[in-house]
Amino acid sequence: MSRTLSRRRLGGLLSHAYVWFCLLMFVLPFIALLNYSFTGPQGNYALENFKYVFGSFGSNLVWSFKISGLTLVLNLLVSLPAAYALVRYPFPGKRFLFSGLTLPLYVPGAVLGIALVLTYNFTYRLTTSMWGLVLAMTVGTFPLMLTPLVVALKDLPIVFEEAAQCLGATRWQAYWRVVFPLIGPGISAGLLLSFIIVFNEYLVTLFVHPTFITTAPLRVFGLVRTAGLLPTTAALAVTMQLISFVAVIAFFRIFGTRYLKGTYLI
Amino acid sequence: MSGEQIVVAQPATLAVRDVRRRERTARMTSLTLVLPAILLTLLFLYYPLVFIVRMSFTLADSFLSPAGPTFTLENYVVMTGRYLPNVLVTIKLAGLATLFDLVFGFPFAYILVRRVRYRDLVRGFMVFPMFGALYIAFGMRFILLPGGLATPLLKLLGAENAQVLYGLPSVVFAMSIFTFPFMVMNIGTALSNVDPTLEEAAACLGARPWQTIWRVLLPLTRAGIVAGSLMVFGWNIGAFAEPLLLGSIAEQRTLAWTLYQRGVVQTDYGLSTTMGVVLLSLAFTVTYFSLRYSRGALVE
Numbered sequence: 106m107s108r109t110l111s112r113r114r115l116g117g118l119l120s121h122a123y124v125w126f127c128l129l130m131f132v133l134p135f136i137a138l139l140n141y142s143f144t145g146p147q148g149n150y151a152l153e154n155f156k157y158v159f160g161s162f163g164s165n166l167v168w169s170f171k172i173s174g175l176t177l178v179l180n181l182l183v184s185l186p187a188a189y190a191l192v193r194y195p196f197p198g199k200r201f202l203f204s205g206l207t208l209p210l211y212v213p214g215a216v217l218g219i220a221l222v223l224t225y226n227f228t229y230r231l232t233t234s235m236w237g238l239v240l241a242m243t244v245g246t247f248p249l250m251l252t253p254l255v256v257a258l259k260d261l262p263i264v265f266e267e268a269a270q271c272l273g274a275t276r277w278q279a280y281w282r283v284v285f286p287l288i289g290p291g292i293s294a295g296l297l298l299s300f301i302i303v304f305n306e307y308l309v310t311l312f313v314h315p316t317f318i319t320t321a322p323l324r325v326f327g328l329v330r331t332a333g334l335l336p337t338t339a340a341l342a343v344t345m346q347l348i349s350f351v352a353v354i355a356f357f358r359i360f361g362t363r364y365l366k367g368t369y370l371i
Numbered sequence: 372m373s374g375e376q377i378v379v380a381q382p383a384t385l386a387v388r389d390v391r392r393r394e395r396t397a398r399m400t401s402l403t404l405v406l407p408a409i410l411l412t413l414l415f416l417y418y419p420l421v422f423i424v425r426m427s428f429t430l431a432d433s434f435l436s437p438a439g440p441t442f443t444l445e446n447y448v449v450m451t452g453r454y455l456p457n458v459l460v461t462i463k464l465a466g467l468a469t470l471f472d473l474v475f476g477f478p479f480a481y482i483l484v485r486r487v488r489y490r491d492l493v494r495g496f497m498v499f500p501m502f503g504a505l506y507i508a509f510g511m512r513f514i515l516l517p518g519g520l521a522t523p524l525l526k527l528l529g530a531e532n533a534q535v536l537y538g539l540p541s542v543v544f545a546m547s548i549f550t551f552p553f554m555v556m557n558i559g560t561a562l563s564n565v566d567p568t569l570e571e572a573a574a575c576l577g578a579r580p581w582q583t584i585w586r587v588l589l590p591l592t593r594a595g596i597v598a599g600s601l602m603v604f605g606w607n608i609g610a611f612a613e614p615l616l617l618g619s620i621a622e623q624r625t626l627a628w629t630l631y632q633r634g635v636v637q638t639d640y641g642l643s644t645t646m647g648v649v650l651l652s653l654a655f656t657v658t659y660f661s662l663r664y665s666r667g668a669l670v671e
Binding site for chain 1: 402626654
């Protein structure tokens with residue numbers, strides 16, 4: 106009796122140890138970067154690297170935020186009406202259309218990059234414009250926005266809109282003053298997912314970025330490739346990850362994880 | 372008599388016409404609402420993909436020449452000959468990472484679903500790999516560098532002189548960490564739909580733990596395992612930063628990186644797009660099966 110009990114306890118202990126070991130593995134690369142980012146020029150402890158991040162790398166961070174912001178706005182403008190139509194209207198070949206719209210998620214970044222840079226060069230003449238980059242980010246991430254919106258709209262009973270219209274609201278009023286606030290958590294889930302991807306994207310950016318734009322992840326990539334290992338680069342990478350992490354944690358605190366179900370986060 | 376008929380027929384046809392008209396307006400409205408999304412994907416995904424498929428049949432950078440493109444099958448011949456190792460190494464790395472994730476991810480998902488109460492904490496930790504393979508590869512480089520965090524551990528194992536940084540294991544390890552959450556997510560969803568009493572029933576009927584796993588849990592979570600593996604494989608097939616930063620020349624031959632080298636650096640557009648097409652068809656094959664296995668028909 107006591108033997109089986111202790112064996113059971115040992116099993117429980119081992120399984121928790123295993124979980125913690127895996128968790129350590131997840132954060133280990135981050136810890137290593139964090140550790141290295143505090144290394145000064147003489148191998149001492151220093152905060153100077155982070156001053157560097159907001160000085161010399163400041164413009165890269167600003168570009169990252171700018172591109173992410175514009176992409177989020179475009180994502181929202183494209184996904185909101187599409188999700189509404191997909192959920193609320195009868196549609197021939199609805200499933201096929203949804204698959205077709207979410208397919209960009211499954212295209213490898215390098216393929217999307219080469220395809221876009223070639224068409225930008227030969228057809229669209231977008232190589233020297235910021236919008237080329239923004240549109241590339243949008244097409245790659247709007248399915249991440251679309252999916253939580255579809256989930257949120259499906260969860261919302263149609264009676265709310267009908268009640269609003271019975272009470273004299275026009276379609277637009279019903280949409281903006283009833284539906285829009287009620288699917289808020291779904292919208293923010295989509296915003297979070299696309300922000301994290303766009304903010305940290307380096308691969309598609311590497312292909313399609315105009316010469317005057319270098320986003321922060323691309324700068325990290327470039328510096329790791331050409332300048333070797335520098336504490337300042339590590340500091341930039343750490344900053345990027347911390348910003349993303351704060352965004353995720355804030356979202357978890359405010360909305361919980363329900364709306365992230367079925368997406369790549371949880 | 373005839374007047375009566377008209378009275379009956381008239382409202383009926385009117386109602387049908389009215390319904391039809393309303394249906395047509397609804398269809399127009401819905402189409403207008405989806406149109407931006409359709410246009411975006413058509414212009415910036417499907418057209419570029421068709422473009423590179425067409426370009427993959429042209430010789431080198433002849434697409435640019437004033438004489439017009441030279442169409443040829445040469446690129447595909449080269450792909451199946453000289454560049455076959457690149458395709459194989461891409462598949463090998465993604466396959467090994469998938470296997471690694473499966474072996475370590477299944478117990479993790481099981482413990483997470485059945486035993487762990489601090490799930491939010493685990494979620495918090497699990498988002499770190501999702502910020503991107505670039506940071507993982509960069510961090511792993513520091514860890515594995517001589518004098519890095521891994522050195523004392525290697526000394527302990529008596530393998531201090533082993534070449535760990537530029538080699539296959541470190542690349543596969545970094546790729547596995549990047550995609551581990553996807554595997555756990557898929558298996559975990561499948562596991563949480565399995566009633567725990569089934570395991571108890573198996574134990575009561577005299578099954579050993581491994582028998583319970585093999586004959587009850589694995590068959591019941593097969594859909595999740597297959598979906599997770601395909602998803603992980605699909606993500607890893609386009610690996611770019613990990614082989615480049617952590618691998619030796621052998622691992623750096625992955626398609627994504629070669630494609631970049633050929634296309635952007637050496638402007639051999641024909642060959643580069645051919646690699647893109649090969650990579651794309653690999654990814655789409657995987658996606659097709661993973662969508663068939665995941666029963667998530669979201670919009671119906």
